[in-house]
Amino acid sequence: MNIGDKVVYPMHGAGEITGIETDEVGGVVSSYYVFRLPMGNMKLMLPVDKVEEAGLRPLITPEQVKDVVEVLTDETDQMQGSWNKRFHTNLERLKTGNIFDAAAIARNLSRQNSKKKISSGERRLLDLSRQILISELVCVCGKTPEEITAWVDELIGVPTATETD
Template identity: 30%
Template sequence: MSKTKKSEFRPNDYVVYPAHGVGKIVSIEEQEVAGLTLEMFVLSFEKDKMTLRVPTDKATVIGMRSLASPDMIDKAMTTLKGRARVKRAMWSRRAQEYEQKINSGDLILIAEVVRDLHRTDDQREQSYSERQLYEAALERLTREVAAVSGGDEAQAAKQVDEVLMSRAA
C-alpha cells in the first residue's frame, strides 16, 4: 500500500460521515484485517458515544466529507426559508425518501427534510415517525451549523429555529 496519496482529512478535523453526521477524526491508525494492513480513520461521534473506523482509501467513496463551507450553511438556511414541498405520495414512500436524504450527508437535502417536516404550533400534529425524522434531520443540521461556526449546539439550534419561525410569519 503506497502512502503517496495524502488524504485531505487530518486528525482533529471535524468531518461529516453520511449515515452518522458530524464526527471528529481522533487518529489515523493501521489495523490488520483479513491478513491485510489497512490504514483507518478513527472517527469519534461524542454525542452518540460511538467510534467508527473508516479505511482511509474508502473515505471519499462512501461520502465522508469536510464540514460545509459558511457559504453552504447560508444555502441551507435559504433552503429552510423556502416553502415546504410535500409530495402526495404515501407516507411510507415519503418517509423512505426523507431517510435517504438524511443519510446522504448532503446538508441541503437535510435542510429540505427539516423544512418539509417543520410544524408551527397552529399546524396539525406530527405523527411519531414524522417527528422522529424531523428531529434526526434537525439534529444533523444543527450539529453541522454548530461545528462550522465553532459555536455551541444550543446557539446553532436557536439560529435554525429563528429561520424556521421567520418563514412562518
C-alpha cells in the same frame, strides 16, 4: 484526510478525525480513520479505503451558511403520498450527505409535526436530519448545539421546546 480535519459523515453528521488506527477484522489488517462526533458523543471508525464510498466530505464554508438559512426559511415542500413513501424518499436524500437536503427535510418535517403529529418513522427521520444539520452548523459557526438548535427552530418558524412547555 488528516488528523484534526473536520468532516461530515453521511447519516451521522459532522465530526473530527481524531486518529488513524490499524485493526484486524476477519484476518485482514486494515487502517481506519477514527472520528469523534460531538453530538451524541459518538466514536466511529471507517476504513481508509472506504472514504469515497462512504461519502465523507469537508464541512460547508461559512459563506454557504447563508444558503442553508435560505433553505430553512423557504416555503414548505408539498408533502405528497403516504408517510412510508415520503420516509423512503427523504431517507435516500439524507444518505447523500447533502446539508441542503438535510435542512429541507428538517424544515418540512418540523413544520408538518407542529401542525399534526408525524408518524414515528418520520419522527426518527426528523431527529436524524436535525442532528446532521445542527452538528455541521455547530462546527462551521463555532456555537453550542443549544444555540444552533434554537436558531434553526427560529428560522424554520416552529415553537422551541421551552415555548411548548
